[in-house]
Amino acid sequence: MYFWDKKTECMSLDELRELQGERLKNTVRFAYDNVPFYRRKLDAAGVNPEDIKSIDDITKLPFTTKEDFRDNYPFGMFAVPLEQVVRIHASSGTTGKQTVVGYTENDIGVWSEAMARTLSAGGTTKGDIVQNAYGYGLFTGGLGAHYGAEKIGASVVPISGGNTKRQLQIMQDFGCTVLCCTPSYAVLLGESAAEQGIDTSKLPLKAGFFGAEPWSENMRREIEEKLHIDALDIYGLSEVMGPGVSYECMEKAGLHVSEDHFYPEIIDPETGERQPDGYKGELVFTSLTKEALPLIRYRTRDVTYLFSDNCGCGRVFRRMHRVLGRTDDMLIIRGVNVFPSQIESILMEIDGTEPHYLIVVDREKGRMDQLEVWVEVSPKMVSDEVRKLEAIERAIVAELESLLGISLKIRLVEPKTIARSEGKAKRVIDRRDLNQ
Numbered sequence: 001m002y003f004w005d006k007k008t009e010c011m012s013l014d015e016l017r018e019l020q021g022e023r024l025k026n027t028v029r030f031a032y033d034n035v036p037f038y039r040r041k042l043d044a045a046g047v048n049p050e051d052i053k054s055i056d057d058i059t060k061l062p063f064t065t066k067e068d069f070r071d072n073y074p075f076g077m078f079a080v081p082l083e084q085v086v087r088i089h090a091s092s093g094t095t096g097k098q099t100v101v102g103y104t105e106n107d108i109g110v111w112s113e114a115m116a117r118t119l120s121a122g123g124t125t126k127g128d129i130v131q132n133a134y135g136y137g138l139f140t141g142g143l144g145a146h147y148g149a150e151k152i153g154a155s156v157v158p159i160s161g162g163n164t165k166r167q168l169q170i171m172q173d174f175g176c177t178v179l180c181c182t183p184s185y186a187v188l189l190g191e192s193a194a195e196q197g198i199d200t201s202k203l204p205l206k207a208g209f210f211g212a213e214p215w216s217e218n219m220r221r222e223i224e225e226k227l228h229i230d231a232l233d234i235y236g237l238s239e240v241m242g243p244g245v246s247y248e249c250m251e252k253a254g255l256h257v258s259e260d261h262f263y264p265e266i267i268d269p270e271t272g273e274r275q276p277d278g279y280k281g282e283l284v285f286t287s288l289t290k291e292a293l294p295l296i297r298y299r300t301r302d303v304t305y306l307f308s309d310n311c312g313c314g315r316v317f318r319r320m321h322r323v324l325g326r327t328d329d330m331l332i333i334r335g336v337n338v339f340p341s342q343i344e345s346i347l348m349e350i351d352g353t354e355p356h357y358l359i360v361v362d363r364e365k366g367r368m369d370q371l372e373v374w375v376e377v378s379p380k381m382v383s384d385e386v387r388k389l390e391a392i393e394r395a396i397v398a399e400l401e402s403l404l405g406i407s408l409k410i411r412l413v414e415p416k417t418i419a420r421s422e423g424k425a426k427r428v429i430d431r432r433d434l435n436q
């Protein structure tokens with residue numbers, strides 16, 4: 001088993017809860033004293049920083065939301081003067097203003113540590129060459145992975161996203177051993193390698209750290225086969241820090257949350273009630289060490305559950321199941337709740353299709369909502385008889401209709417017809433608002 005900071009990652013549970021309690025007290029006091037937004041919010045909720053005595057008191061605190069970031073755009077959530085802020089990132093989101101986040105020098109140090117843990121848990125060491133194909137820029141993926149890999153002492157290739165041909169050239173020429181990018185881009189790299197006749201089993205590449213968008217166990221299998229590597233899930237969000245909030249170890253059985261820095265909770269998104277471990281709900285984070293942007297009970301809108309049974313690796317940190325969906329990407333089609341992740345999990349089970357799909361929701365005037373799923377067939381299927389393709393189509397329709405309980409159409413499309421992404425993939429087109 002691989003560790004970056006075994007002492008911390010394997011401390012005792014009592015020690016961890018104690019540390020979290022201390023850090024929570026400091027964070028709440030610091031946020032209250034330095035961010036007018038938090039002072040107003042806590043005052044309105046009738047909570048005084050003095051009321052927070054241990055980690056269990058966290059449920060007394062009010063939630064923070066994405067809207068709060070919008071209302072305080074750009075720097076209103078910062079707890080330190082700009083002279084102490086050494087980095088600013090932003091995440092675009094789907095609507096409205098960007099969410100702006102800032103870091104002190106110390107924050108960058110914590111982030112680098114968290115990412116060093118993440119990459120080490122998958123076996124990265126100073127001898128590795130890390131091809132970092134996450135986008136550099138306002139997005140946290142590029143610089144987050146970069147600093148973590150540098151912290152370990154690995155050699156970072158800051159290639160950023162895109163230019164697939166060059167990625168593959170450099171992967172071969174430099175002998176890259178570790179790959180960092182979105183899972184959808186990893187699939188594309190694997191496919192392009194096969195097309196170019198590159199035998200990936202001969203390359204020294206051994207591990208990949210994929211995140212920033214939802215993916216599935218089947219997609220993991222697909223990537224591992226195509227690239228001949230261990231594919232590990234990494235999770236994070238800009239508001240909390242960036243990548244490195246939680247990470248898989250080689251057990252590949254859930255993501256350990258770096259709980260000494262980020263305290264996770266699951267709540268019922270309707271009522272805000274805290275849920276026990278094992279129950280699905282919305283993931284909420286409280287930062288325990290951040291300076292520039294302390295975060296109190298931030299609602300991520302990501303749906304998952306936490307579990308605390310012992311992991312084979314020995315880490316004390318609780319694990320979260322890979323993200324199951326989002327509270328806000330749920331589609332309501334003819335009154336039925338549909339999550340894109342449900343559709344993906346079925347598609348990945350069907351032979352003869354590729355992990356590229358697009359969910360199109362439409363509404364013709366005066367008619368009911370239509371759900372159509374476009375799915376790419378595997379190149380080997382294209383030349384096959386129509387009969388075989390029809391059978392695949394029927395199989396997908398049957399599986400999806402029985403899972404979702406609504407009728408839908410499948411459109412099988414030729415390989416390469418669905419737009420590829422070098423960063424986060426776009427899986428849903430909802431045309432309903434445009435032509436009502």
Ligand code: DLL
Pocket residue numbers: 091092134139140141210211212213214215233234235236237238239242243244300302322323326
């Ligand atoms: O995506 C940070 C990141 C970069 C994570 C690189 C991992 C690797 P944002 O752009 O702020 O930050 O988007 C955060 O992306 O709330 C999730 O909905 C989604 N997300 C991130 N990682 C995963 C993952 C970065 N492993 C939002 N699985 C989060 C599923 C993920 N969804």
